Structure formats: C-alpha cells, structure tokens
Amino acid sequence: MSYVSDTTTREEFLAERNTRSRQVAQVALHQFDIFCNALYDKDGDVLIQDIKSTGIFEKSYTLLNQFSMWLSEDHLDISVPMGKSSRPMTKRMPRTIYSYLVVLKSYFEEFGGIEINDRRFKKRVKVPKKITIELEPFTHEEIRLICDIASSDRKTLYMTLKDSGMRVGEAIQLVKSDIDTGKNPIEIKIRAETTKTKQARTTFVTSETSHMLVNRLHQINDADFVFATNSDPIKAVRNETLMFKYYREKAGLTEKYSHNGRHKKNIHSFRAFACTQVAEVHGEEFAHGYIGHTKYLPMYIRRKEKLPQMFKQCENKLMIYERIEVVDQDERVRQLEEKQEKSRIDMIALANIMTQLADIRADNAQKDLEIKQLQNMLENR
Structure with missing residues (x-):
C-alpha cells in the first residue's frame, strides 16, 4: 500500500x-x-x-x-x-x-x-539560557490610574482581570451565561475549552467590581461575549493588547526591562497582580492555582467548597478604590474570646467591689451601733 x-x-x-x-x-x-x-x-x-x-x-x-x-x-x-x-x-x-x-x-x-x-x-541542541529577573508587579495606584483613563467597557475588563487572575484570552471568550451574579461573591466559570491548560476553573470578582460587571451584563444577551470585540479569539486578544498599549502610554507607564526591551507593565500584569495579592493571604501555591497554573490546579480544586470564603479573605488586598474590614473565622473567634475574657475579668472586679461595699456597710452599721450605745450610757448618768 x-x-x-x-x-x-x-x-x-x-x-x-x-x-x-x-x-x-x-x-x-x-x-x-x-x-x-x-x-x-x-x-x-x-x-x-x-x-x-x-x-x-x-x-x-x-x-x-x-x-x-x-x-x-x-x-x-x-x-x-x-x-x-x-x-x-x-x-x-x-x-x-x-x-x-x-x-x-x-x-x-x-x-x-x-x-x-x-x-x-x-x-x-542548545537553547540560550533565560535571563531571570524579579518582575515588577502592578501597584494598586498604577491599576487605578489605568482604570481612570480607560473607557467604561475597558475599565470593567481591567477590574475583572485584576480580581480574577484570568488570562486575557480566557476573559475575551466569556459569555454572559458563564457569570453567576446570584452568588456572593459573583462567580465566573471559565470553560475548559477556553483555557490554556484545558481545565475548567472558577474565579470571582470583588464587591467594587461587581456593580460594573452587572451593569455590563444587563446590556447583553446570555450568548453574547462579555468583553470580546471580535469573535476570533486571536484577533480579540490582539485588539485588547493594542488598547492597553494606548492607555499605558497615556498613563506614562512606558518603562522597559533592559535585558529584553519589553514593557514592565502589560495587559498580563493584571494577572500577576491577582497572584501576588492572593499569595499574601493564602500562600503562593494556592495563588498559582487560583490564576490557573497547571501544576497547582489540583490543590486549588480540592478546596472548591471553600473558594468563595477564601476569596472573601483576599478581597481587601485586591481592591483599588474601596477598603472593607476583612476578618477571617479564626480572627473572629479570637476577638470573641478576648471579649469574653474581658467580661469575666470585669465581673470579677465588680464582685470584688460589691464585696468591699458590703464590708464597708457592715462596718458603718457596727460603728452606728457603738455610737448609739455610748449615747445611751451618757444619758443614764
């Protein structure tokens, strides 16, 4: 043949x-x-x-x-x-x-x-060695500057990226039905076929982003793309890269790395920001799983039931405009125990005071009795 x-x-x-x-x-x-x-x-x-x-x-x-x-x-x-x-x-x-x-x-x-x-x-076959340097992450102030310059739709995208840690290629393939606004926090289902790793995962947005995202969703149908400007994913990513380049230059964030000439701030920096902030609360392994790195996804998935609660604990780190009081379960227990201990000490102190008052009253009554006895003795003479 x-x-x-x-x-x-x-x-x-x-x-x-x-x-x-x-x-x-x-x-x-x-x-x-x-x-x-x-x-x-x-x-x-x-x-x-x-x-x-x-x-x-x-x-x-x-x-x-x-x-x-x-x-x-x-x-x-x-x-x-x-x-x-x-x-x-x-x-x-x-x-x-x-x-x-x-x-x-x-x-x-x-x-x-x-x-x-x-x-x-x-x-x-020799491959040149990669030069490893410490990458500069986005600061909260830099993201706020970019978002303040951006259009309403782009601002919603950037806010979603910095919360969720999604790749821009994943974000532009989201449709309205992938987002559950009935959950708190709002839940985003990233479909396996849209990810680099071909593994589905769940991510979230903070309370400061949720109202912007909900407003965007009200403008589209269930099957419509939430962020994409083109049905071709490659062209859509290219469009977002070009738009970010425009806003980056307008914001003056044009500094480059000396070893490769690439900009220190790019559209993928939102993803790095999310990883950094989540890592400060739950450690690097969970953070890498959260943003979809293959090696750490199994550990992330095992905590599926606790993901909303764990995200809530990171919310304050991720927000750039607002601040909320984030107190985890252990902290609440500790504060309650401290209040109970303080109440116990206060009750003991109050009991001691009441005992002292009773002793004083008894002592005064004894003295009053002695005075009356002396007065009677003087009158009988």
Missing part, C-alpha cells in the same frame, strides 16, 4: 492543532523557512526531505541547533512582513526559541518521518 502516505503535509500538520497552537506553529515554520533560505538557499521542507533521503538523521540535530543559534541573534538585513509593513529580523527570547523548537521536533517526525530522540536533542 505504497499509495498511503506515512507522513503528513504541512497543511495537515497545522490543521491538527487548535487555534493558538496553530498560530505558534505557523510562525515557527515560517521562521524556519527564512533560516533555511538564508543559510542553504532552500525551504525548510526541502531540507528535511534531503536529510531523510540521505538516511543520516544525525544531521537533524545539527540543523535544529543551527536554527536555535540563528534565532538568538539579530539579522537586521532580513525584513519580516508585519501586515502591510515589515520590520528587521531581531533575536528571539529563550522561551520563544524553545517553543519554536518544540514545533520543529514534531514537524520533523510528522512531516519528515524523522524520529527525534529526546536525549540526543537535549545533548545536541
């Missing part, structure tokens, strides 16, 4: 992936084509087929390593199309390079029929 192909085409390879993964794969393969043409004057598909025809699969690791090194350098003589314009080819960050290589490993196997051994890959 030689007429049945044992490999996939590029189109089939891309079609098998979900929307987000397909977008990453398309960019990775396009970058690989640019690299192959620049170094070998051939498209990537042709080079992969050439390697397969030689039977010397070790060359695959050499090619992938060259691609990794090439991505970690600027190539200002190469123009990359960007819509109707173009920009010079600049180096990619280590995480981006790694994600491209993951795509290429699969592509070598599915398109080229070349198996990539993980051990050999780790040994032969």
Whole structure:
C-alpha cells in the first residue's frame, strides 16, 4: 500500500492543532523557512526531505541547533512582513526559541518521518539560557490610574482581570451565561475549552467590581461575549493588547526591562497582580492555582467548597478604590474570646467591689451601733 502516505503535509500538520497552537506553529515554520533560505538557499521542507533521503538523521540535530543559534541573534538585513509593513529580523527570547523548537521536533517526525530522540536533542541542541529577573508587579495606584483613563467597557475588563487572575484570552471568550451574579461573591466559570491548560476553573470578582460587571451584563444577551470585540479569539486578544498599549502610554507607564526591551507593565500584569495579592493571604501555591497554573490546579480544586470564603479573605488586598474590614473565622473567634475574657475579668472586679461595699456597710452599721450605745450610757448618768 505504497499509495498511503506515512507522513503528513504541512497543511495537515497545522490543521491538527487548535487555534493558538496553530498560530505558534505557523510562525515557527515560517521562521524556519527564512533560516533555511538564508543559510542553504532552500525551504525548510526541502531540507528535511534531503536529510531523510540521505538516511543520516544525525544531521537533524545539527540543523535544529543551527536554527536555535540563528534565532538568538539579530539579522537586521532580513525584513519580516508585519501586515502591510515589515520590520528587521531581531533575536528571539529563550522561551520563544524553545517553543519554536518544540514545533520543529514534531514537524520533523510528522512531516519528515524523522524520529527525534529526546536525549540526543537535549545533548545536541542548545537553547540560550533565560535571563531571570524579579518582575515588577502592578501597584494598586498604577491599576487605578489605568482604570481612570480607560473607557467604561475597558475599565470593567481591567477590574475583572485584576480580581480574577484570568488570562486575557480566557476573559475575551466569556459569555454572559458563564457569570453567576446570584452568588456572593459573583462567580465566573471559565470553560475548559477556553483555557490554556484545558481545565475548567472558577474565579470571582470583588464587591467594587461587581456593580460594573452587572451593569455590563444587563446590556447583553446570555450568548453574547462579555468583553470580546471580535469573535476570533486571536484577533480579540490582539485588539485588547493594542488598547492597553494606548492607555499605558497615556498613563506614562512606558518603562522597559533592559535585558529584553519589553514593557514592565502589560495587559498580563493584571494577572500577576491577582497572584501576588492572593499569595499574601493564602500562600503562593494556592495563588498559582487560583490564576490557573497547571501544576497547582489540583490543590486549588480540592478546596472548591471553600473558594468563595477564601476569596472573601483576599478581597481587601485586591481592591483599588474601596477598603472593607476583612476578618477571617479564626480572627473572629479570637476577638470573641478576648471579649469574653474581658467580661469575666470585669465581673470579677465588680464582685470584688460589691464585696468591699458590703464590708464597708457592715462596718458603718457596727460603728452606728457603738455610737448609739455610748449615747445611751451618757444619758443614764
């Protein structure tokens, strides 16, 4: 059955992936084509087929390593199309390079029929080390500044993001029926198909956000998107990124990291803010589960019944306009015990005073009796 192909085409390879993964794969393969043409004057598909025809699969690791090194350098003589314009080819960050290589490993196997051994890959293909620095989180004042500048709809989105810790890609896929305004706090069900981890979870908003969100929901139907400006999730996220860029510049929050040139404040910073504030109350593991990091989701889900109460305990940390008194169960018990102890001490003190008063009255009565006896003795003389 030689007429049945044992490999996939590029189109089939891309079609098998979900929307987000397909977008990453398309960019990775396009970058690989640019690299192959620049170094070998051939498209990537042709080079992969050439390697397969030689039977010397070790060359695959050499090619992938060259691609990794090439991505970690600027190539200002190469123009990359960007819509109707173009920009010079600049180096990619280590995480981006790694994600491209993951795509290429699969592509070598599915398109080229070349198996990539993980051990050999780790040994032969070098990925530049990621520079780790302490990221600067949003402050309450900075979020308030952005929200005060933003339009009403964008302000509602930003307030929801800073409370819920949702990814913007999750938020723009919310529909009205995903939000339960009958719960206190308001409950948001994030559907599994809209998450990066493909795991559903529940999140909430604070009392200062709830009235804005309810007002927004009154304007739409159950099946309508709450925040999305486009039915295509990728385009909707791009729109929100551009809108945030506008408000960020208007607010003057344009400072960048020196090691990668990226802005310190971006639309994902709302998510980091939520994680930081929740961690101050319930610890980092729960906080990472709350915002949907895969590693910590099981522990978060195990506390499902207590989630509303746990969120309430974080509410004061998350709010940027209002402040409420948040007292947890243990604190209430402690305060009650203190009041009871104070009452007990006061009762003892009062009993002591009453005893002293009784003694004084008895002493006075004895003295009155003695005085009368003396008066009678004097009168009888």
